[in-house]
Amino acid sequence: MSNQPYEGYDPYQQQPPRQQGQGWYDPNTGAAYPQQPQPHPQQPYQQQPYPQQPYAQQPYAQQWDGQAYAGAQPLPPEASPHESHGYATPGAEGLAHPSATSGGGGIGTTTPEAPAVDLSRLxxxxxxxxxxxxxxxxxGLQPAALTAVLGALLAGGAALGSYAxxxxxxxxxxxxxxxxxxxxxxxPARQGIALAFLGAVVSDVALLAAxxxxxxxxxxxxxxxxxxxxxVLQLRSHADPDTRMYGLMATVVSAALAIMATGHLAAPHTAVTVGALAVAAxxxxxxxxxxxxLSVVVALAAAGGAGFGLGRATSLGTSGVYLGLAAGVCALIGHRVASYDYPSRFVHFTAGVALPLTAAAPVVWVLGRALV
Incomplete structure (x- = not known):
């Protein structure tokens, strides 16, 4: 072991305290050592200058569900998100979008992205x-053609008599x-459809009898x-209240529309012929x-023209134009209702065909009795 005492160590406490800037004295050898200048002067922590290097911001692109955040800088097309941080991950190009990973921010099990849907073919x-x-x-045109065919059948049946x-x-x-x-x-709503249709048949039979x-x-x-x-039938249902009320309203309106179509049978036959063909036009x-x-204006003009021409050919005369215009307005209302909120092809070929003629039934009945 070395016999040299540590710097500043005085076992007998005989060495006077060393002042700042002085050397130190070795009692064993009698040598005095001057104070060596310190290469790195110590300064208080708060006074030490801290070199701040400008941070080289890497370009990045943050996305969430395909939408880029404001202020994000897109990566160059040849760089991947991993290479922008200075390292590359093998197979990184095969990973899915970060939003498709199972973890919050780490790499988890990825799910394949859904194939793109061609909206033009839907x-x-x-x-x-x-x-x-x-x-x-x-x-569209095909349901309109079916409405015209059904209107022609109504007009022909009215010309032949009530039973036709x-x-x-x-x-x-x-x-x-x-x-x-x-x-x-x-x-399917077989019970509601059957109930509404049964009400219409009962109304037809009662009208023929009365x-x-x-x-x-x-x-x-x-x-x-x-x-x-x-x-009564809806009160016996075991469905929840919302479903029960929804079914009640749909059944009531369906039955009311089907029964209201009986107005064609109650109206004068001449009015039925004019009204049905005006709706078809x-x-x-x-x-x-x-x-x-333009389509609405031309359609009303066609309905009025059909009513005028058929009225001149029948006992209605020129007043047939009013019946034709009124039937045309009701037909466009029924057409508009059948076009509401995501209708399917089945809706177009049922409600789209029937509602224009059904909506015109009350007008044909009322104006027919007034004009004939």
Whole structure:
């Protein structure tokens, strides 16, 4: 071991205290050592200068669900997120998007991304649903042609008599009942459709038995009875209250529309012929690829023209134009209702076909009795 004492160590406490800036004395050798200058003078911590280097910010791109944050700088196309930090991960190019990992910020089990969907090949209602829109999708030319055919059958049946008119009328009421339930998103709803259709058939039979003069009493009486019957059936349902109320409203409206179509049977036959053909003309023109406002104006003009021409050919005379215009307005309202909120192809070929003729039934009944 070395006999040299440690610097500043005085075992007998005989060495005077060393002052700042002085040397030190070794009692064993009698040598005095001057104070060596310190290469790094000690300064208080708060006074020591801290060199701050400018931070070289790396370009980065933060994304979440495909949307870039504001202020983010995209990476160059040849660089990956791993290479921007100075290292590369083998197989990093095969990893999925960070939002697809199972962990919060680490690398977990990745899930394959869904294949891109070609929106141009989807039907209009599915494309609108994926885009988050709630558009009005019109039925189109094929349902309009079916409406025209059914209107022609009603006009021909009215020209032949009440019993011939019942056949296309029953078809109209069945399509109305089924189409209204599907338009409200309720399918299958066999009990509701059957109940509404049964009410329409009862109304037709009662009207044939009581005569056209008792049409208001028959139609309103059937509506009242079917409303009570629907309430009783819904009270016995074991569904939750919201579903029960929704089913009640759909059944009541479907039955009311189907029974209201009996107005074609209660109206004068001449009015039925003019009104049905006016509806057919309005719906066909409305289905043409024209701007909406222009299409509505031209459709009403076509309905009025059909009413005027058929009125001149029948006992209505020039007053047939009013019946044609009124029937055309109701037809466009029914057409608009059948275009509501993501309708499917089945809706277009049921509600889109029947609602224009069904909505025109009260007008044909009231104006027909007033004008004929």
């Amino acid at each position: 039907p209009a209602n599915q494309r609108a649903r994926l885009e988050g829109r709630s558009p009005i999708i019109e039925p 008119l019942v056949v296309p009328l029953v078809i109209l009421q069945a399509v109305t009942a089924a189409g209204w339930f599907r338009l409200n998103g309720m399918w 005569g056209r003069d008792n049409g208001p009493a028959v139609i309103l009486g059937t509506l009242g009875v079917w409303l009570l019957l629907t309430l 309005a719906v066909l023109v409305r289905a043409l690829p024209l701007p909406t406002v």
